[in-house]
Amino acid sequence: MQAFIVSIGEELLIGQTVNTNAAWTAAQLNQVGIEVREVRVIADKKTEILRCIREAEGMAGLVLITGGLGPTRDDVTRDALCEYFDSRLVVNKEVLDDITVYMERRGRKVSDVNRDQARVPEKASIIRNPYGTAPGFWFKKGDRSFIAMPGVPYEMKEMVLNHIMPALEAAPRKKHIVHKTVLTHGVGESVLMELIAGWEDGLPDAVKLAYLPSMGIVKLRLTATGKDKELLVKLIGRELKELQKIIPEYIWGYDDDSLEGVTGHLLAKKEKSLATAESCTGGFIAHKITSIPGSSAYFKGSIVAYANQAKEDLLGVSHTLTETQGAVSREVAEEMARGARQVLNADYAIGVTGIAGPGGGNKNKPAGTTWIAIAGEHDVASRKFAFGDNRERNIIRAANAALAMLKDFLERT
């Protein structure tokens, strides 16, 4: 069975709201092996809604519609559904009771507008709404389902999780989908493609591969589709093992892993602590690390030494070194890492110095030139990167590169 998601709302079409509802719903459906064939965003107009439902009916067995069920004049989804399914509105006692309880709990009276929301299409099953006044509607036509829900994310999610998913899970399933995403760093999409071309060519028909590159990280998503879930898991597992043999040095995690999460986990396991000394990344690496709950167990802190004076005063970088080698150099990055390790009393430290851009570069050191060093008790590793001249991306790429280098360092020492 394929699904079709319809998101109704002006706020989506003018770009005021990002359609997180559709992505969330798609991820839920995917987990039970239902593929989403298409997502559409349309206006709160009856003609548009009718056209869209008609086309969806020809394309998918499950049509999920959100939005346009509120009490105001621009909410026309209920009317459109009544017309499409040739149904009239009848007062539903249960819904009216729900609305009454909902309003009373908030110390408000049930208005005519609220009471109107208890009028529901006679031909639909009702999905009650514990978080709002608009119920959901479930229409059946042959073996197809059409489900309308409110657009408010938490109202919609409650209906999907507690009503729709259990019903879908209970239905016998013909097809399963299994995903595994492999996270790599340190290799570009095209080089990666060449490296694993032989393996990719040998993938069984049931397994598809997708490349998702972003900010120095390339995600490889394996998707297996078929009738036998256990077989799919086995297939993916077998291919994954092969892939791990080909590019072990580039893989740092799987699925929803983050570099800050993976390195944090390694540090916690080793019972070691971390500090950072940041120049061009301006605190972004510390921010990433501390975005992980519980990071205070292993993260000591960071010296964001934006001014050269701060590098000398707080990290003990020698003035002569900065003068002779330049602030963006291997030596200064290493001194920064060593300095942060010492003053913050940490087992490991990251040091980053570079030209974030867009200005500040020169012919020898263009914007994007970045040196990253990792210091441990006995050892320092350092590397030069050339990221380009976009400030925002340089900062993110430098942070990703630093955390990936830290991971390698932690695994080696």
Added chain:
Amino acid sequence: MQAFIVSIGEELLIGQTVNTNAAWTAAQLNQVGIEVREVRVIADKKTEILRCIREAEGMAGLVLITGGLGPTRDDVTRDALCEYFDSRLVVNKEVLDDITVYMERRGRKVSDVNRDQARVPEKASIIRNPYGTAPGFWFKKGDRSFIAMPGVPYEMKEMVLNHIMPALEAAPRKKHIVHKTVLTHGVGESVLMELIAGWEDGLPDAVKLAYLPSMGIVKLRLTATGKDKELLVKLIGRELKELQKIIPEYIWGYDDDSLEGVTGHLLAKKEKSLATAESCTGGFIAHKITSIPGSSAYFKGSIVAYANQAKEDLLGVSHTLTETQGAVSREVAEEMARGARQVLNADYAIGVTGIAGPGGGNKNKPAGTTWIAIAGEHDVASRKFAFGDNRERNIIRAANAALAMLKDFLERT
């Protein structure tokens, strides 16, 4: 003219990626008076792409397509376009040069895979891509435009901002939309609504108001629609003046202003410098400040003192103070700000200490409790906040609150 946005990508249909591209593009189009009629998300399949372009052609004069232009096998948009517009692929010298320069800058060789990306549909105009290897394609059919761009957000955005928007803006228009967004901090949506209710009631019919609250900031968007652009600008200007009289203390900027940009501008104008001492925000404030190009002119750096020991060693916070008042207290926040000002040799400093959560709180100081202090030469200001227990949101809200406090402080002293 209406627009139709097509987003191509499996990652969108399985809910791995949220479709931010479509929302961003819709917002851009809206600004020049172009309404988006529909957004569709479809799979990287030739048949799906062909069906979608065909239907879009019947519905809108401008069709914007993103995704599926990469070098890998799952990228089929270019092929689909060639088939739809009956065009063949030819090597484009300019694109090949761009790709060569792009690869050389990164110290990589131009592979066959890269070279293939220089083969472009003969019937399309080319949109060059400074940030990647896939060019964009602009097809014309009668008075309709079909534009294909890469799905990578920053590559797509560059093409929209620097190529497509200028072309659309140059075209004669029948309808104009004028927006003005007022940025406030320190007041909730419902209080704000009551404060400006009288003004809102008096707005002319052509002007609409929308509330966009996020992370302690409430944006008020005024939208005027009509035929006469100058009149719309005047209308908005008049209403804006009235609004400024009612809530001057909450307004900190307009349109695309950021708190880090506005405070940075104030510092640069005063020729004063800034430092931060951060605990719960973990470097995020320093990151925001340094995201502004040229911030090295006024930002000295930050001490991210995550461990209490670091607060004492690096910022001179007294051990007794931390013991008696607790690390999350007015006194520690003020000492942190004073300490950062001193050790980083800055004119002003921000000090933030709090419980980011979700863990770490107690009955007296629940997660989200945050103290923020601003230190100047003669004066220290401090304030307590209660943000709730969501770690990610606490960090953002604390950073916004700290920068808003800094702005007030800079304007007062």
